[in-house]
Amino acid sequence: MKKIRNMIIFSSIITLLLTAFTGCGSQDKATKNGYAKEIHLYNWTEYMPDSVFKEFEKEYGIKVIQSTYSSNEEMMAKLIAGGTSQYDVAVPSNYIIKALNDKKLIQPIDKSSIKNLSNINGDFLNQSFDKGNKYTVPYMMSMSVLAVNKKKLSQLGITINSYNDLLNPKLKESIVLPDDQRECIGIALKALGYTENETDQAKIDQAMQWLNKLKPNIKAYDSDSPKTLLISNEVSVGLVWNAEAALAMKQNKDIQVIFPKEPSSMSLDSFVIPAGSKHKKEAELFINFVLQPKISKMISDVYPYANPNKAAKSLLGKDYINNPASNLPESEIKKGEFLQDIGTSVKYYDSVWTKFKN
Structure with missing residues (x-):
């Protein structure tokens, strides 16, 4: 020894x-x-x-x-x-x-x-x-996509084709969002039929009202690793960057990527x-x-x-x-919308985000 x-x-x-x-x-x-x-x-x-x-x-x-x-x-x-x-x-x-x-x-x-x-x-x-x-x-x-747990959605009797479908009360505390004001306010604006680069204060304030309807369905904000909650089956839906969706799909067979009818956000x-x-x-x-x-x-x-x-x-x-979340479809890229500089209107986004998170 x-x-x-x-x-x-x-x-x-x-x-x-x-x-x-x-x-x-x-x-x-x-x-x-x-x-x-x-x-x-x-x-x-x-x-x-x-x-x-x-x-x-x-x-x-x-x-x-x-x-x-x-x-x-x-x-x-x-x-x-x-x-x-x-x-x-x-x-x-x-x-x-x-x-x-x-x-x-x-x-x-x-x-x-x-x-x-x-x-x-x-x-x-x-x-x-x-x-x-x-x-x-x-x-x-990167593109923001909806990663969903198809098994959990099937059990709830839910189909998601639009950001507005995220307001379904059956999704209570079952959504993870990025801790990112442009991304979150962006989906609200697109759900209302506006651009995610909106500069009109009145329209941005409307986005606040839409987000307030979504709030009961949000379980967590996570920009670092939102795939974790998807992989562990703790949420049914995640607004995530495409690579997070691709990685979640590899580790949980019930996860699939959905491109909503509205333009997806790209950076x-x-x-x-x-x-x-x-x-x-x-x-x-x-x-x-x-x-x-x-x-x-x-x-x-x-x-x-x-x-x-x-x-x-x-x-x-x-x-x-072969993974549509990583190798994004050309049709979705063409339909997508790049986040743009919104100048001084960022103050409206800051105000909405602060009120919404508090």
Whole structure:
């Protein structure tokens, strides 16, 4: 026993030494190439696997330290309150890019350093919120979908084809929504026949009345992992981002995705570099690294959002291609509506959301 114990101790010491030497090797690689030893990424929760960071550190010796947020508004507030030097890369949605730029929170990207930008489908480039992609590089597109438990709905005798069907009293405390004001107020506006980018205060106030009717049916607000409540059969319906639906479907055979008759909400999330980034060169190196087809595939394998990387499409497996929640139908994308910047009308949304949540 003593011999075995000594062998275990010796083995543990060797493992620790090897780990330490490996870490030193990575740092030496960064120093040798004139890179900083770490960069700070500010990203959505559950949006990029750790395996990507490990591959990046292995190749360049640069460690990625990730912090996460649950909404665009939270992200922008943090950049304003704490300063833009906290992070080197962030991943905001399209509708908030103009506000970030107007407040001088982001800086231009040197596209000559992003050679892999050519891998992005041209349909996702040169969008109205950033003509010429001066400040943004597309990462992933998401669509808000309805993920439903078909078995539970069958037991309740419910069919869902519209956001208005969510008001059914049989769904009491059986819906999970994202903790996101634009998404939640957006479905109310669309249920009323308006656009989710409405700027008319009277119409936005009507959305408040619709949400109040929905309130008894809401069990939880969860932007981080709403699929959890679906997988565990704790809710019957979830308004979730498409990748959450795809993952829930893989783990619970009773979950299916539904595209309502109203347009679905879409967001194009892009890489940006905060204005005060201390490591712009390394940030651009990281962005270019992520746009490699094999790395893009690695991300979609874990978080199956709509992938704008055309070079990665041929690498994606059947689980992605055959799942309508990940490989979104073209008809739904065409019907969908991108969230847009609503300027000063955001104050009406803020007011409605505050009253609704309290």
